[in-house]
Amino acid sequence: MNADAPIDLDHAATTRLCDAARAAMEPFLGDRYGNPSGSHRLARDAVRALDEARERIAVVVGCAPGELVFTSGGTEADNHAVSGGMPPRPGTPVCPATEHHAVLDPVVALGGAIVDVAPDGRIDLDRLAATLEGIDGRVGVVSVMLANNETGVVNDLDAVAEVVAAHEPEVPAVPLHTDAVQGAAWLDLTERAAAADLVSLSAHKLGGPKGVGALVVRGPADVRPLLLGGGQERGRRSGTPDVAGIVGFAAAMQSVAADRDDESARVAALRDRLAEGLSERIDDLHRTVPPDVETLPSSLHLCIGGVDAETLLFLLEAEGIYASAASSCSSGAQESSHVLAAMGVDPRLARGSLRLSLGRDTTPAHVDRVIEVLPLVVERVRRFSGTPAGSTT
Amino acid sequence: MRVLCALSGGVDSSVAAALLLDEGHEVVGVTMKLWGGASDTGCCSVADVEDARRAAAQLDVEHHVFNFGDEFNRHVVDPYVADHAAGRTPNPCVECNRHLKFDQLLRRAEVLGFDAVATGHHARVVEVGDGARRIARGADAAKDQSYVLHPLTSHDLERVLLPVGELTKAQVRHRAEELGLRTAAKPESQDVCFITRAEGRRTFLGERAELHPATVVDQHGAQVGDVDAVELVTVGQRRGLELAGGGVRRYVTDVDVPARTVTVGRREDLLRDDVVLDTLVWAGEPVSGPVLAQRSAHGAVAPASVGATSSGTVALRWDSPQPRVAPGQSVVLYRHIGDDEVVVGGGLAR
Numbered sequence: 001m002n003a004d005a006p007i008d009l010d011h012a013a014t015t016r017l018c019d020a021a022r023a024a025m026e027p028f029l030g031d032r033y034g035n036p037s038g039s040h041r042l043a044r045d046a047v048r049a050l051d052e053a054r055e056r057i058a059v060v061v062g063c064a065p066g067e068l069v070f071t072s073g074g075t076e077a078d079n080h081a082v083s084g085g086m087p088p089r090p091g092t093p094v095c096p097a098t099e100h101h102a103v104l105d106p107v108v109a110l111g112g113a114i115v116d117v118a119p120d121g122r123i124d125l126d127r128l129a130a131t132l133e134g135i136d137g138r139v140g141v142v143s144v145m146l147a148n149n150e151t152g153v154v155n156d157l158d159a160v161a162e163v164v165a166a167h168e169p170e171v172p173a174v175p176l177h178t179d180a181v182q183g184a185a186w187l188d189l190t191e192r193a194a195a196a197d198l199v200s201l202s203a204h205k206l207g208g209p210k211g212v213g214a215l216v217v218r219g220p221a222d223v224r225p226l227l228l229g230g231g232q233e234r235g236r237r238s239g240t241p242d243v244a245g246i247v248g249f250a251a252a253m254q255s256v257a258a259d260r261d262d263e264s265a266r267v268a269a270l271r272d273r274l275a276e277g278l279s280e281r282i283d284d285l286h287r288t289v290p291p292d293v294e295t296l297p298s299s300l301h302l303c304i305g306g307v308d309a310e311t312l313l314f315l316l317e318a319e320g321i322y323a324s325a326a327s328s329c330s331s332g333a334q335e336s337s338h339v340l341a342a343m344g345v346d347p348r349l350a351r352g353s354l355r356l357s358l359g360r361d362t363t364p365a366h367v368d369r370v371i372e373v374l375p376l377v378v379e380r381v382r383r384f385s386g387t388p389a390g391s392t393t
Numbered sequence: 394m395r396v397l398c399a400l401s402g403g404v405d406s407s408v409a410a411a412l413l414l415d416e417g418h419e420v421v422g423v424t425m426k427l428w429g430g431a432s433d434t435g436c437c438s439v440a441d442v443e444d445a446r447r448a449a450a451q452l453d454v455e456h457h458v459f460n461f462g463d464e465f466n467r468h469v470v471d472p473y474v475a476d477h478a479a480g481r482t483p484n485p486c487v488e489c490n491r492h493l494k495f496d497q498l499l500r501r502a503e504v505l506g507f508d509a510v511a512t513g514h515h516a517r518v519v520e521v522g523d524g525a526r527r528i529a530r531g532a533d534a535a536k537d538q539s540y541v542l543h544p545l546t547s548h549d550l551e552r553v554l555l556p557v558g559e560l561t562k563a564q565v566r567h568r569a570e571e572l573g574l575r576t577a578a579k580p581e582s583q584d585v586c587f588i589t590r591a592e593g594r595r596t597f598l599g600e601r602a603e604l605h606p607a608t609v610v611d612q613h614g615a616q617v618g619d620v621d622a623v624e625l626v627t628v629g630q631r632r633g634l635e636l637a638g639g640g641v642r643r644y645v646t647d648v649d650v651p652a653r654t655v656t657v658g659r660r661e662d663l664l665r666d667d668v669v670l671d672t673l674v675w676a677g678e679p680v681s682g683p684v685l686a687q688r689s690a691h692g693a694v695a696p697a698s699v700g701a702t703s704s705g706t707v708a709l710r711w712d713s714p715q716p717r718v719a720p721g722q723s724v725v726l727y728r729h730i731g732d733d734e735v736v737v738g739g740g741l742a743r
Binding site: 310311314315318334335336380381384385 | 457459460463500501503504505506
């Protein structure tokens, strides 16, 4: 079966460009190459395409078109939201310990406060309230991700917003930011991210191109620019927009929104089947997130005793299955996960962490193949390392 | 064979991979990520991983990065700091080979279905009869690295390939140029790989252990100076003590961290008749009698005799008195077998 096409179970890392996005982008990689800032026909064509893309995305997100700031991706959007632009907005930024580094690192760099999470990975609202209470001076922004990129754990932003509002009932309120980069492919943002003033998005996680994203800035919240220059994006983000990328982003957003409910149900069923099949066949296998906690339908995060992730991933790849452990660092090495550490997962068990993230191209045959192969791979690793199942628990 | 070739990003390991391909092996490259990446001098920075990745691409072999950072800390960096704090002089390259490259990586390779691990070390693996294998000196005497490979046993060597050991460094560079490898002209790394040049040993150790000032005394106990960090002083050291008086050269003959004392003396005061080695590893069966002993990575070899042995410890008697070996340094024992000078064992000076 090795000769078969590889099975990608690493959709949380990135996704294949969807057909609709590719088709939509095609003309803008050719004749329609205008700069939207100009005035002639080519330019007007580009600005019209940009306006249309903005409107389409705004509908899916549930914001006004003018509230969308296109960026180079999720990381820029997160940095922009946390800092508030240049110079950074006054006040202390706050986020949970499980945020993506694109939020965590700017929060730390700006001297912010990190909130512990519950063992199930969700933000602990009592601790959030206590942290906000303990901050000397103003809170600059509270940033809580909609869904975690490693575990898929979904946070209830309505509840978070209540805590934030209760902390600072006066105007101006503390802005709530959410990194919805992972959530956008599977959750209805018009409901699930409605409570957030600032929302980060990335195109390539949902079938769009890499290098394109957006920050939603819902009034009265605002951000100063990070980049100064030509004053594009209503002065919030200078630089010639990536018209082709943004058009592809819009097409991808529309695509995922069109069949979101059906796809979520289908993928969740495959995910459950995968979890069940693996649990039955592998001893000392732990679902990192308790089943009663909401995760993205695509996410299955496991910790497997007596194996180390790098060995597991190498052998899975040899069988044509692509997955990941935590996040990869710039050298390509697997780094230990700050998310699992924040959840209090035993470090020895975290060594055997495996992130399987399904996608719209995942089929029942893929799942069956993983259920067949993974137990054999785990068995091989345990046999060679002489680590019996259960020794890590 | 299916060979996992450790690629450090340097010229030797790149050429090692090329030679393996020439011999018809199936080669997969791996870079061991051992340290945080701040170091600019060694084998662990992002830039070195890039060099390794590009060399692998030029040779058309797969390239992986394995993170052994925790193990490196545990087996190399922490002991390095602890040794210095105890007034010893560790050799981290030996410990990295002992615990990382030829333990962790060798075991990882076995799980992954590889028949052997290859590195770019300048040393050779030779057969010495009955299938037993030994590390022999590399073809380029000036670049020989058999010393830092001494913890490898005959059993380990059944699964270790050292392809560049048959070549001189000049031949390695020439081969790299022929292949157009971008590592061809890369300078060699010689410092401790986890300490940056800018940072230096003093800062590195100072951040991880308490450094103490100490008194420098002569052989009679009279104070002749002082140092601000006794942990940085090494037995045998001659420079850097800034002693008053000048005149005769003075060597460090003893470092006593608890007493905060460094003792100096003339070269004669440094001479010893014997040295006790701990953490001893024999390549095969234990040997006794005459050996050639090497006491630093590129140091001279002196004849000696292996005396009483107990588990993991051996008394080595020099044929003629030798300067005291700094505690913690590896002393590697060689013998001539056929035309080769091979490693028969080695340990750490007490």
